[in-house]
Amino acid sequence: MVFKRKNKLFLIPALALLILTLTLSSCIYPDSGIPPIISVPASQLSGTITEAGSTTVQPLAEKLAAQFTKNNPKVTITIQGGGTAVGITSANDGTVDIGAASRELTASDPPLVKWLLARDGITVIVHPSNPLTGLTKTQVRDIFSGKITNWKDVGGADKKIDVVSREEGSGTRTAFQDLVMGKDASGKDINIVNSAIFQSSNGALKQVVLGDAGSIGYLSLGYLDSSVKALSIDGIVPTEANSKSGTYPIVRPLYFLTKSQPTGLVKAFINFCQSTEVQKIIADEGYVSVK
Amino acid sequence: MIKEIEHEAEIQNKRTVKRQSKARFLSDRIARYLVFIDGMVSFLILLAIAVFTAQEGLPLFSQVNIMSFLFSTEWRPTQGEFGILPMIIGSIYVTLLALFIAVPLGVACAIFLSEVAPLAVQRYFRPLVQLLVGIPSVVYGLVGMVIIVPFIREFGGSGYSVLAAAIVLMAMILPTIISISEDSLRAVPSAYKQGALALGATHWQTIWHLLIPVARSGIISAVIRGMGRAVGETMAMIMVIGNSVVIPLSPLSSARTLTGNIAVEIQYASGLHRNALFATGIVLFVLIIVLNSLAMLVLKRGEVVVER
Numbered sequence: 001m002v003f004k005r006k007n008k009l010f011l012i013p014a015l016a017l018l019i020l021t022l023t024l025s026s027c028i029y030p031d032s033g034i035p036p037i038i039s040v041p042a043s044q045l046s047g048t049i050t051e052a053g054s055t056t057v058q059p060l061a062e063k064l065a066a067q068f069t070k071n072n073p074k075v076t077i078t079i080q081g082g083g084t085a086v087g088i089t090s091a092n093d094g095t096v097d098i099g100a101a102s103r104e105l106t107a108s109d110p111p112l113v114k115w116l117l118a119r120d121g122i123t124v125i126v127h128p129s130n131p132l133t134g135l136t137k138t139q140v141r142d143i144f145s146g147k148i149t150n151w152k153d154v155g156g157a158d159k160k161i162d163v164v165s166r167e168e169g170s171g172t173r174t175a176f177q178d179l180v181m182g183k184d185a186s187g188k189d190i191n192i193v194n195s196a197i198f199q200s201s202n203g204a205l206k207q208v209v210l211g212d213a214g215s216i217g218y219l220s221l222g223y224l225d226s227s228v229k230a231l232s233i234d235g236i237v238p239t240e241a242n243s244k245s246g247t248y249p250i251v252r253p254l255y256f257l258t259k260s261q262p263t264g265l266v267k268a269f270i271n272f273c274q275s276t277e278v279q280k281i282i283a284d285e286g287y288v289s290v291k
Numbered sequence: 292m293i294k295e296i297e298h299e300a301e302i303q304n305k306r307t308v309k310r311q312s313k314a315r316f317l318s319d320r321i322a323r324y325l326v327f328i329d330g331m332v333s334f335l336i337l338l339a340i341a342v343f344t345a346q347e348g349l350p351l352f353s354q355v356n357i358m359s360f361l362f363s364t365e366w367r368p369t370q371g372e373f374g375i376l377p378m379i380i381g382s383i384y385v386t387l388l389a390l391f392i393a394v395p396l397g398v399a400c401a402i403f404l405s406e407v408a409p410l411a412v413q414r415y416f417r418p419l420v421q422l423l424v425g426i427p428s429v430v431y432g433l434v435g436m437v438i439i440v441p442f443i444r445e446f447g448g449s450g451y452s453v454l455a456a457a458i459v460l461m462a463m464i465l466p467t468i469i470s471i472s473e474d475s476l477r478a479v480p481s482a483y484k485q486g487a488l489a490l491g492a493t494h495w496q497t498i499w500h501l502l503i504p505v506a507r508s509g510i511i512s513a514v515i516r517g518m519g520r521a522v523g524e525t526m527a528m529i530m531v532i533g534n535s536v537v538i539p540l541s542p543l544s545s546a547r548t549l550t551g552n553i554a555v556e557i558q559y560a561s562g563l564h565r566n567a568l569f570a571t572g573i574v575l576f577v578l579i580i581v582l583n584s585l586a587m588l589v590l591k592r593g594e595v596v597v598e599r
Contacts, residue, residue, distance in 0.1 A: 083558040083559040085558075085559040086559070167559070168368050169368070170559055191370075194535060194537050195545065197449060198533070198534035198547075200529065200555045200556075208451070
């Protein structure tokens with residue numbers, strides 16, 4: 001051992017410094033920086049709400065929760081991820097007060113009460129250096145199913161297409177599968193090709209596309225920023241306005257789910273999330289408001 | 292004559308052992324029971340994990356044939372197809388490739404550190420190797436994603452490949468192999484080495500023909516430890532291997548490991564899909580047991596006993 005110190009007294013100031021740093025850092029970090037767009041007198045609501053589920057809904061839920069707790073300082077809201085399936089089962093089991101889902105509920109899902117928060121577009125993204133600006137829905141389907149394998153077949157450079165997708169069971173993937181891939185003439189599902197790269201979150205998928213010039217993937221509109229290039233589908237650009245009007249075709253609902261009709265604090269929070277005032281927050285986050 | 296003396300010593304030994312087990316002091320007995328309970332707790336935790344995994348995974352086989360689970364190449368849980376052959380091959384391929392690179396490199400480094408390096412170099416290298424063992428795997432994955440994957444992309448494919456995963460794994464198991472191999476090389480009695488050198492062998496001849504064969508069981512156990520870590524590695528694998536559900540035919544092909552299969556999909560899985568992921572866990576358990584047993588067998592067969 002190179003470091004030899006018989007005198008252990010140096011530990012005391014070292015420990016003091018560590019404690020000092022930890023306490024100071026909690027004071028230095030600013031709060032989430034939301035301008036209070038809704039100024040209501042501090043209410044007397046108190047208690048805790050737990051929410052879990054879709055990772056697409058998660059950033060939105062966090063912003064809504066932060067605003068709600070600003071107006072109601074005695075309330076604590078815990079927002080977790082875990083995915084749409086976790087949201088559905090947790091809400092049904094009663095493990096959380098509110099579950100979040102980023103797709104329509106189907107017959108095989110338990111019967112839960114749905115509260116529409118917003119809509120989310122799914123955009124097809126490519127690396128910024130890709131010369132293309134748009135594709136048709138059929139071309140997107142053929143690329144993701146493995147029929148088209150080179151960019152030159154759709155008007156790009158002579159480069160192999162690297163398909164990137166979300167994993168099985170992801171709400172974003174299920175929506176993409178339903179809205180874009182669809183079924184073939186015999187009614188069988190057209191599947192995303194097996195040799196695609198699979199990542200387990202919107203963020204990770206974006207990272208892969210950012211690093212590979214020949215890649216193509218799909219992303220929740222809420223995660224879209226200027227670092228990747230979003231393609232137009234059948235000539236329609238994926239914007240919030242187009243998704244709201246329904247012109248952009250790849251849109252899915254974002255729901256809060258409760259086991260039964262909510263009361264008290266949970267009801268107040270859900271009413272808040274569905275009110276017209278929060279639509280601005282929803283639009284700022286990149287989602288499609290519903291009012 | 293020697294046989295008789297040895298026999299007598301054995302009897303004396305047994306008597307002492309017997310006497311010790313009737314520990315007369317209460318504190319002794321309490322200490323023995325506590326240690327026994329501690330040992331049992333570790334064993335029971337392992338058993339509990341195995342039982343829980345089996346409980347969640349076995350229900351799959353009431354709906355899916357076990358042969359088609361293990362040997363089918365189609366993994367589409369949302370459509371009821373559960374075949375994990377690509378993942379089994381992916382795990383084995385990545386582990387073997389990583390070991391192929393790491394074992395020669397690691398053993399060579401161990402020889403260097405124990406026999407060749409000057410003292411000053413040894414003093415700095417050994418703590419450095421210990422440090423590498425402690426780095427979290429997600430950091431290795433990050434470095435792999437940001438540096439190794441783009442580098443491999445130059446050679447073809449998307450960069451997310453078995454080769455990238457093997458390189459990252461190699462970096463992770465190398466410190467384990469080096470430190471255990473080095474310890475077992477140092478444990479060879481110096482009398483052996485001195486004897487060989489005295490008989491006129493060169494330093495390298497001593498290392499190659501004497502030290503390595505004698506330290507062989509230690510080196511193999513180092514490899515087993517490395518292999519165990521390689522098969523169980525999850526986070527770094529998901530980040531660099533691409534997770535495609537294909538059988539990797541070349542090191543540049545993207546693939547998916549058994550561990551990656553579980554981690555990538557467990558968040559969203561429910562029902563039969565969830566059972567299938569736990570069943571993948573059962574397969575992992577079995578794979579590790581098989582690999583370890585195989586390695587133990589090699590250990591037993593190759594044991595070199597030097598007669599005194």
